[in-house]
Amino acid sequence: MTATATRSPQPGNVPRPNPVKRYVLWPARNLWRSLTSMRTALALLFLLALAAVPGALLPQRSLNETKTEQYIADHGFVGELFDKIGMYEVFSSIWFTAIYALLFISLVGCLTPRMIEHAKSLRARPVPAPRNLGRMPRHESHEVDGTPEEIAAKINGGLRGWRKTTRTVERKQADGTVVTVVEVSAEKGYLREFGNLVFHFALLALLVAIAAGKMFGYEGTRILVADGQEGLCNTSTAVYDSFRAGNLVDGTNLNEFCMQVDSFDADFLPTGQPDMYSAKIRYQVGGDIDNDEWQESDVQVNHPLRIAGDRIYLLGNGFAPTFTVTFPNGETRTQTVPFQPNELQTMMSSGAARFDTPAGLYPNEDERRKNQIALEGLFAPTAVFHGGLMTSSFPLPENPAVAIDVYQGDTGLDTGRPQNVFSLDVNLINQGRLLKKERVNLQQGEQTRLEDGTTVQFDGYQRWVSLQVSHDPAQNWVLVSAIAMLAGLLVSLLIKRRRVWARITPLTESRFGDAAPRAPTSAEEPTSHSQVDPSTLDVRRSVVEMAGLARTDQAGWGEGFPDMVADLLGLERKNAPSGK
Template sequence: MTATATRAPQPGKVPPPSPIKRYLLWPARNLWRSLTSMRTALALLFLLALAAVPGALLPQRDLNEQKTTQYIADHGFFGELFDKLQMYDVFGSVWFTAIYALLFISLVGCLTPRMVEHAKSLRARPVAAPRNLGRLPRHESHEVDGSPEGIAERINNGLRGWRKTTRTTQRTEADGSVVTVTEISAEKGYLREFGNLVFHFALLALLVSIAAGKLYGYEGTRILVANGDEGLCNTSTAVYDSFRAGNLVDGTNLNEFCMQVDSFEAKFLPTGQPEDYSSKVRYQVGDDIDGDIWKDAEVKVNHPLRIAGDRIYLLGNGFAPTFTVTFPNGETRSQTVPFQPNELQTMMSSGAARFDTPAGLYPNEDERRKNQIAIEGLFAPTAVFHGGLMTSSFPLPENPAVAVDIYQGDTGLDTGRAQNVFSLDVNMINQGRLLKKDRVNLQQGEKATLEDGTTVSFDGYQRWVSMQVSHDPAQNWVLGSSIAMLAGLLVSLLIKRRRVWARITPLTAGTSLDDARARAPADAADQAGDSAHGPDSQNRPETSTLGVRRCVVEMAGLARTDQAGWGEGFPDMVADLLGITPPRPATKPHRATSVSSDRLRKVSDGRQRDAVPIFGSVLRDRADGLRTGDGHVPGRAGQQATGRREVG
């Protein structure tokens, strides 16, 4: 039989932590604490605002893809570098989404414990009075006539609207008598923390609402000529020039409506600065789409048309010149094509038009493609010619004209490849498949003739508008969250969190004000032990507060931010609660007046020599008044009590 020795564990020796706790749980806990701190939330909020700056400075693809492409081409290496860093799609980039998600997690982890603590504070009693009230920034002590019960009732009635509680402790005197000390704790301003929580939770709701709107929303843009002929029916994504859908939108469940643009009106200042844009439209919704009933409306800048749960914005406008091409066999082709404004102050615009040849005019497809017509150039609403150069002097169409290059050849219409609507394919021109035949300046009604007899005429212009259809199902939540944020911020700034304590000590025979103050901390120290037996303990002797008609009342106040919480109103509140005269504000000392020469001559007289000891006694009397401990410097009443006045 083998004996086994068992060693008892050494007391006080802590076993080492397990590897999982040391290398996994503890780092994860520290990381979570750092992420959910208020400092991290503020840093992420600042970082989110900083990350949104490129979205305001650089062109974004979802707003203007053509401008973004041109920006990349103009800036070469840096343009391509910004593209790789997703600078042209900031709000959908990986790094912006990561900051957004981290801020969301940080706010949730930071606000949840604060909400729990606030709920506990609402259910808890106000905290007991500190041991030494004299150390608080707002403190006063007075002798008040009345019994402790009457004074406590008066204070409780004066603190109407405060959450308050009354505690009693008992103190044994040297002669064996027991004195009951009454303490009142009151607190108000719980709405301050509530408003703070509302502000932060509203911010959290705002972030969630914006994210939901991006996931379930969509935006589509379409250029329409404002002549009443072109329309838009929101039935498919194919009807838009550009369409951006949320990640959870497939484009098959769009709100159905149809719209036509009848006219457009632009107002400009004499300097050429735009003053107002407005467009007359007609629309159909629901069952009216299949009928002939149209509703009239007007769309202005920042005043969208709201129909079928969507918002229709007026984004931009411009001119659409009308060209007519007459081929050698007499057949014509006409187009009204939108030109893009290059200078908003003069509305100098650029664009391109493409015309296919009539069927049967040429023997085969190759010959047909070689004789297609393309036009690229400028449009000036108020043309001014400087030799062969054309410029525009005003944005309104007072003298419309075009300066165009006329090309003949393969325009690329049969390739099925997407092209820029405002410019020709440069590759076709460089490859020699599209040849320039003429460069002309044409005013309204003029035409140019090519070598084969084809003519190109400028017939006039129309106005076009760019309409954006936007759907955001969370827009009402965004508005509500913003209002709640503002309301919570105002409440947290205007409501003041305050605490007030009052300690009422009865004055018995032979007890002075200084003695009561000195014993007050001891009373507070004995409170915990006394409360264990309860105020109705059978082992306590009879108290000696019956018939007491004078008490020492110590009152102290504390605010979350002392200056913003109390200001100079604490002494007045104490005076109102205790029914005493409020102290007068300290006055500035008067500047000494000049002494006349006659009075200087009288200094040698013995009658004036008593002025110095009188002045010294006044100072001593004031010093004695400061040492009385009532917390106030004696004013005029104190001077009258001395029976003396200052001389000189």
């Protein structure tokens, strides 16, 4: 026995990889491959849809800040926790943006190689026929009249709309002879992959268009009283009650237009459910502003007004009670203040109003601030009283009335801080700087009198509407991308990718058998007319093997392959109905 000693490699002889490749390039390559896989793209798309759910279930600060703050106050620790992790600003949060950006990168890295591969396949010839066609899901073999070249031409003529090619190869038969075989390769359904790529690239374009719209667009909301007096000119962000702009919008280059709300109409069903809201709007744009000319239009829910590249939406409506405060010296202050609807079925609304004292009525600033008037309460369009309790029975103004608390003191008008238009500052009330003087129910035209002679009168009401001005420069691209997505999806679902091969082998004289017709030689004479049919002397026969492969169907080709073979070869269909 002979023992062979093997030397283990010395540590110094083993080549060590470059640290840059090992710790930087290779991990980066593996990370890129994982990120750009189709599985990762699908996971990120599902994660993006899941991340958007809180934006639909929870109030969003950009849409309704008042409702958001009320939701936080009602839910305590959970509400504050949601606020810290960005649940009330989902679509502008860092985690939603990260998912959005990763999905964008993943789609780009995933689709680019597929696009290059598809471009190569469009220029490639159909693949040659497999060696053993009998292993294909669909396979048939027939003996037909004609030479291989004639049958190949016939098959090519029947495959209209297919990409096809014809090859002539030498094949060795079982008996050792070599024959010339004609093969036809055909394929169709290239548009399926093209539709798939269109769908994914349209999805990518949709993401880009939405991102561009958020970066270059803006949205502003404003409550306007529908009396034809109060208006809005889109010249500054200061004219809006709330304004949300994209990252690349500074508010200095807004589209110029002006508008006023002349009237508002609301239709309700007998149950109190809203049926239709419609506002008549006058607007000026372009040269109309300089010429002081107005154009009229109707704005309804889901039917915005499009002017100057912006869209004007009708978001909401309500009532704006009018109050007149008469101070002891006889001077009056009148305000029409919007009240916020609390119940859509009855339009029971709540709100607040603040009135400053006339100049010179009180000797100093402290006295003036202590005698300001504030109102807070409810408005009922169709008031029903149950003792001292007021409710509303219908949303139309058939019996308007208010139930208000009258406060006197410092209303906070001099602080310069923004205040909630629908409620008073609770801190001022808790600190005793704003004192409640009266709680009273007033119908239209009625008034109440305070101890110092100040009177508060409910004069009537106006209708107000909430309008949203929306500017999205990428909205047309979003529509085009969505249509392209739908078209690409339909193409990828309806078009089938299929391949067909035909191998045409000529029949030699020996393969015909002894009964095969044979042309007589010059030394032979046919003994009778029935021994050889002259019409078959020049006939050539071939064996045609045809196979089909459906690249997109798990069940194979389906039931139409035999009929297709019969049509191509001119044979009688197996399932063809027999005529009588």
